[in-house]
Amino acid sequence: MTTPALASAPRRSPLRPWSALAQATHAAFDPEGFFQARVRRDGDPFRIAVPGLGAVLLTGHPEGAEQLFAAPPATFEAVPRNPVEPLLGPGSMILLDGERHRAERKLVMPALHGDRMRTYGAIIQDAAAEALAGVAVGEVVDVQRLTQAITLQVIVRAIFGVEDAERRRAVHAAVVALLDAYTAPLMLVPGLRRRLAGLSPWAQFERARARFDVLLRDEVAARRQTGGGGGGGEDILSLLLGLRYDDGAAMSDDAVLDELR
Structure with a gap:
């Protein structure tokens, strides 16, 4: 990478294995304290050695x-054994590189046009206003x-575009x-x-992931069955179900799940 600010990152000699493990352990159990300490010592950006990465x-x-x-996109390569892969799935676009990444971007990005993004902006504004409405000044x-x-x-x-109140609570x-089950120690060690x-x-994380996947598959199946997979909705799930590859094929359920996680 040759961009100015990131290219100025400190060039330290490789850390010994035990140092890398100590860093990962510190970051896993006290991420905020670890990152603040490293910024004070080395500035921003800084390098760390992560076991396996x-x-x-x-x-x-x-x-x-x-x-x-x-x-x-060609500037970067996907990290092998990415720490977030168990959470997102191996087919998530942010974990891909090369031709497969370009193909997924070509499929998805045109649908994320200005009007749709403005709709998402309004949803974010409404959610923030709703959350802040119950906060008193000075609280x-x-x-x-x-x-x-x-x-x-x-x-x-x-x-997900879920409208039913009970379904919203379940999601x-x-x-x-x-998110609670995939803790920093599991991510980094x-x-x-x-x-x-x-x-x-x-094991607790695997059970939580399985329950979440069942919920997603049920939602995908319901949308396909009722014709809600034609891309007419404004939510990301509707967008993904309405996309077609160059050969006319729709995204598989597994591919949709990897993008939704």
Whole structure:
């Protein structure tokens, strides 16, 4: 990568294996403290060594994020054994690279036009206003919980397009359970991904993921059966069900699930 701000990242010698493990452990159990400490020491961006991934460049600066989003897709390669793959699925667009990534972008991006994006913007505004309506001036709030509540409302409405109140509650609960189960230690320390007779945190995550997938497959099947898969809705699920590859084929259920997670 040759963009100015990110290219100026510190060039430190590779960390010894035990140092990489210590970093991953610190980041897994105290991510905020770890990142703040590294920014104070090394500035932003900085590099860390993650077991199983190698060197990873991290930035929390708006300029760095802008450069990442604006860079040509060919600048980057997908990370092997990506920490979020168990959560998102192997076919998620953000985990792909090369020709397959270009094919998925070609399929999806034209549908994300200005009018649709403005609709999503309005949904985000409404969700934020609804969440903030119950907050009094001067009240101390848990920002993480508040923003999570906003995000979940956006997921249910903009991504899944669920209108039925009972169904919304079910999707909301499934998303919360899935995100709560995939903790930072599981994400950053692959050695913890063991079932241990179904009693481990990893087994709990697998059960949450299975429940979420069942809910998604039921929703996809219902949309296809009722003709709601023609792309007429404004939500992401309707968009995906209405897309067609160059040969006229629709996305498979597995492909839709990987993009929805």
